[in-house]
Amino acid sequence: MVGNAIDTADFRSIGSDIGSRKAAAASWFTALRDEICATFETIETELSGTAMADKLAGKFSRKSWNREGGGGGEMSVLHGRVFEKVGVNISTVHGEFSEEFRVNIPGAAADGKFWASGISVVAHMQNPHVPAAHMNTRFIVTSTSWFGGGGDLTPLLPDEDGLGSDFHNGLKTACDVHDPSYYPRFSKWCDEYFYLPHRDEPRGAGGIFFDNLATGDWDADFAFTRDVGRSFCDTYSSIVRACMERSWDEGDRHRQLVRRGRYVEFNLLHDRGTLFGLKTGGNIEAILMSLPPEVRWP
Numbered sequence: 001m002v003g004n005a006i007d008t009a010d011f012r013s014i015g016s017d018i019g020s021r022k023a024a025a026a027s028w029f030t031a032l033r034d035e036i037c038a039t040f041e042t043i044e045t046e047l048s049g050t051a052m053a054d055k056l057a058g059k060f061s062r063k064s065w066n067r068e069g070g071g072g073g074e075m076s077v078l079h080g081r082v083f084e085k086v087g088v089n090i091s092t093v094h095g096e097f098s099e100e101f102r103v104n105i106p107g108a109a110a111d112g113k114f115w116a117s118g119i120s121v122v123a124h125m126q127n128p129h130v131p132a133a134h135m136n137t138r139f140i141v142t143s144t145s146w147f148g149g150g151g152d153l154t155p156l157l158p159d160e161d162g163l164g165s166d167f168h169n170g171l172k173t174a175c176d177v178h179d180p181s182y183y184p185r186f187s188k189w190c191d192e193y194f195y196l197p198h199r200d201e202p203r204g205a206g207g208i209f210f211d212n213l214a215t216g217d218w219d220a221d222f223a224f225t226r227d228v229g230r231s232f233c234d235t236y237s238s239i240v241r242a243c244m245e246r247s248w249d250e251g252d253r254h255r256q257l258v259r260r261g262r263y264v265e266f267n268l269l270h271d272r273g274t275l276f277g278l279k280t281g282g283n284i285e286a287i288l289m290s291l292p293p294e295v296r297w298p
Contacts, residue, residue, distance in 0.1 A: 022117065028133075067093050072089065084294075095114065116280075129244075131163055134152055135149070151204045170231045196269075
């Protein structure tokens with residue numbers, strides 16, 4: 001992928017040992033976290049020609065947490081002049097699902113044991129012309145194992161410049177390298193998943209969403225998951241740079257804050273990741289990192 005600085009040589013062939021696969025996946029999520037954080041901090045330094053440019057460029061602060069029952073994670077959060085709030089969280093946790101929850105997880109019904117590692121990114125922007133964005137990828141192990149994740153874009157003003165198309169094109173390119181059926185299938189899945197049934201409307205411009213990815217070729221599934229993360233970093237960074245210096249007014253800000261309300265409603269009412277974190281004793285601050293710093297309901 002263009003613009004990516006991560007050396008993936010160590011991830012090309014891991015073998016069949018589940019311990020090695022766990023270690024490789026967790027290592028990748030950490031490497032991707034570092035790459036995304038470095039890219040976003042660079043963008044913070046590039047802003048010029050706007051009122052926000054007089055403020056100091058933001059930098060990520062990190063906070064580790066431990067999970068009672070096994071594992072933990074690290075939050076990386078930036079409040080800046082381009083990114084009003086962006087979080088890039090990683091976690092690796094293990095333990096047992098509760099009796100009522102394990103029936104919903106593939107391969108967990110027998111004893112409830114699980115191991116899960118992943119990365120989650122949510123960006124809420126200062127400039128209303130810059131869309132909000134979300135990406136997460138994960139590797140989960142029970143008596144079976146699989147990858148899941150995806151990314152989606154949420155324009156908060158009318159998308160007159162086709163930013164949603166740019167975002168989709170980046171993800172489609174990443175998908176097509178691996179399987180031409182992935183993009184149409186995972187894009188449709190995203191549209192169905194990131195939907196607010198109580199409002200009868202989509203959360204945003206969509207993207208891709210996949211889960212239970214276990215084709216029988218673990219190396220290929222892992223490579224695809226890596227490419228989704230790299231594609232998100234490259235494509236979204238280009239969108240931010242293209243829009244972050246546009247002028248906006250209080251009317252634009254009001255519309256941005258109202259649209260953010262839809263983001264909050266989805267994450268609290270429908271998001272599987274939120275439910276998974278709460279049901280597995282995750283860190284509440286990390287789970288709710290996805291919520292914007294300011295929001296308005298009309």
